[in-house]
Amino acid sequence: MGYIISDDAKDLLGDIKNFCDKEVREQAKEYDRTGEWAEDMYNKARELGYTALEVPEEYGGIGLSRIDIAALLEEMAKADAGFAVTMSATSLAMKPVLIAGSQEQKKKLCELVLDGKMGAFALTEPDAGSDASAGRATAVKDGDSYILNGRKCFITNAPAADFFCITAMTDKSAGVKGISMFFVEKGTPGLSTGKDEDKMGIRGSHTCDVVLEDCRIPAENLLGKEGQGFKIAMQTLDQARTWVGCMAVGVAQRAMEEAIAYAKERIQFGKPIIKNQVIQFKIADMAIKIETARQMVANTLNKMDAGIPYGLDSAIAKCYASDMLVEVTSEAVQIFGGYGYSREYPVEKLYRDAKIFQIFEGTNEIQRIVIANHVIGK
Template identity: 55%
Template sequence: MGYLLTEDQRSLQEMARDFAEKSVKPAAAEYDRSGELPMELYKQAFQMGLHCLELPEEFGGGGLDYITTAAICEELGKADAGFATGLCAISLALKPVLLAGTPAQKKLFADIVIPGAFAAFCLTEPGAGSDAGATQTTVVREGDEYVLSGTKCFITNGAVADVYVVFATHDKSKGLKGISAFIVERSRAGISVGKEEDKMGIRLSNTCDVVFDSVRIPADHLLGKEGEGFKIAMKTLDLARPFVGAIAVGIAQRALEESVKYSKERITFGKPIAAFQALQFMMADMDIKIEAARQLVVHALDCAKAGVPYAREAAIAKCFSGDVAVEVALDAIQILGGYGYSREYPVEKLLRDAKIFQIFEGTNQIQRVVVAGQLLK
């Protein structure tokens, strides 16, 4: 069934599918091997506006609704999850600005990104991953400025971003209530890039450490009020998780399509392996899981649009979709047999790409903590 889209929504989905199929998919394997960032592909995506789908039209963005954006994320994820992650990480950095920013802050962010630039969301630290409240990055008010110091790690787009949203603490003794969020332009003195990760998967995206060494930022770059940073981060992640789920669904859908294609071509015992009920049932189960994951994504986004609490729904969508991506990719390898284990075929890459969807944007164990917390409160 997929998404129930209007004609206009379908045309945008088809535009993304056409670009993904004709430009991204054919190049993905080589970039995956080299680890090089596909800048020309990103430039094409920027020209199409795929990096600012959710940004309101008044600021120069696409102004798209959540469901259309998710459908586009899935199409990009089918072609290459790393490329989709790089683009969606720009939207991840945008979300706290849209949620807590002033009109002037939204314009500042848009004016940097719209012409064709990366952005990055800087929350994770070496000692503060799932426990975001343990952040060690500090910020001190000095007159009309803040001074920011610390190191962030596993930052998607970290080395290529022109603007960051950074979370830092004023007072560690206040715990979560001491954290604030800031817009930080890359052009400011004291910002450097540290270790770049040589990743198992999503290799068409950049992931690295970002170091802030006494970086001075204007006081008007504070998002919301002092001490609201953790709340802003959690609201951001709630809204981002269904879109992460949409990319994961794209991985799983691609794995299923590769399986169906191969099963029709591979002849064993005188007939295509698609004729064997064992494989038919296997692919049917893959399809069932994928459609369930897709509809969980849609439901979470419908809840967000309706303005009702949806932390549980977002966690379920992200968790289930990430698990399904891994399970379906494993099944695809099994269906392709020895070829599935070979880099000559794409399904081993799908598994490598899928694994991170059980880890980033909140591990799937953390998602289960969120769901259990809703059950038991």
Template identity: 50%
Template sequence: MDFNLTPDQLDLKTMVHDFVAKEITPYALEMDKEGKMYPGLLQKIDEVGLLNLVVPEEYDGPGLDAVTIGLMYEELGKGCAGVATSIAANALAGYPVVLVGNDEQKKKFFSVINEGNLAAFALTEPGAGSDAGAVATTAIKDGDDYILNGTKCFITNAGLAEIFVIFANTRKSAGIRGLTAFIVERGTPGFTVGKEEEKMGIRASNTCELILDNVRIPAANRLGREGEGFKIAMKTLDAARPLVGAVSVGIAQAAFDTCVQYAKERKQFGKPISSFQLVQAMIADMAMQIEASRLLVYKACWLKDQGLPFSKESALAKCFASDTAMKVTTDAVQVMGGYGYSKEYLAEKYMRDAKIMQIYEGTNQIQRLVIANNILY
């Protein structure tokens, strides 16, 4: 067992760390306040090669392994979870194409991402969150085309993306057996962006609803077979969940570093509060939880890279790391007191950003069911 990172992994980790320190962290509070990335940031992100991390080499991508991507996402999470979420959504949308896309679909989809554009994965609907089988968006076959109708909600990058993976039902009776995945491009007649969400956290990311009104697309845009959508969605989420864990570790680490520095400098009763044992106990607990989370993320990513089963470990990593992010950020605010609660500092932003990590890409209640099912059945 070797815990050493390769020279290439260290170089990429350092590159992202330096980029985040220069281009993201100094603007994190401003982007949080404005509810969007600052002008020009997306282009800078593309220039350093962070938008197409899951694109295979044969389609002009970097072809990176999951462990390396996880290392990079942790660094992004330290800077701004909203920006990290926007970048990660490209991976989430890209995985279904990696998994089941044919050569033409891969060329089409990945060329859009390689050109510096955002993508979006659209599964969630007003009546279908954890219950993917409740997807009500329909896809009716009409000759060599499909006609899509329905509404998606809480879709990351929806207002900015140029290409989408949309899940719709090809069966009148609905249910998971009719769930099917399609590639849909921005500008397709009848395909529009609805309201933008005003969010508690990850505010630099764009989150909107999508409206499909008699959207006609060629059958060639169908990913996999009819009815294969549920399987595709679950495999996609298995691949993406460790990356949510990685961003969660980044959030937790950033909050931890902030509160440790504060504890060393803040004096009460004539001495730094870091000398108080109750504060020390909180810091020790935070350190243990972060390190355990990081190792769970690494293991899930490593198993994926080895081609071994990793569904349980993916859920473990996502669930534990996001729970840790919520606990650590809450404790960081507590250690920092009024300063932690103030919007002048990043601590409260970390806390708000952490919450969504327990919710999206499968709530942590669902993760616990996935873990239990893998153990018991």
């Protein structure tokens, strides 16, 4: 099954599959081991425009639908979750500008992305994880500038980012209505990044702190108006959650394919273990869950393209798909048996990669709060 995509997307999907087969799938094993930044791999991907898939056609993009992009991102995630997260993180960083930016800001952003530049979205802080409203970073107006101070953490792509969308308090007394959103470019004095996190999974994606020390930016870098930052961030995450679900489907699809291939070759009691109904049922359950998650993603993306409210759908897609991913990768390890626990086989890495999908872009506990609020009402 899968997504129904345009002819242009089918051609690009073939190109991405070939790229991932040649440049990502095997290389990712080494980057997973060392934790090094895959500079050559990512430079090639940027040159091919894989970070710019979500640039709107009116700003020079190639005009793909969100369903088209989902098929491409799923293929990237099948090759390596860290690679897909890195590619999609620039799209995440674009969203605040596309949601709330002026025409000039949108044009500038899209020119940067089309030129191969990468971005990062900086919301999370040491004391503001699930409670994003508890951020302490500040932005003080000073003439025709803002001066930013604070620390962000767990920021995907930060070490390689050329631009950042950053939340900061412009009015501490106003709670969430005192949070604003800013566009900050790499090289701005007072902006620096910390040490890469030594993560359990998606080790091909790099994550670190972003430090703001008297970081002065032009006042025109404010996105929207003062006090709209929290709303912009939540709108950004509403969209981003669906893409998390999309990547989860890709990783799960890879896990199922690896499990099938292994089960056809592994001989026990005189026959391939795939001949056992218990293994067949495991595979069937994987397929059911993967396709269900894929169609949840597709439904949400269709609503986005149609301009129909999708907040509930996005939370469901993200929550279900990421829970599904952990279940599917766990079952894949089980089918491999003891070999599945060895780094010599691919499912061990897939299992480690899976866990973060239940955490980033809002933990699944937060997703259930969002879902309950939509369903139950106030």
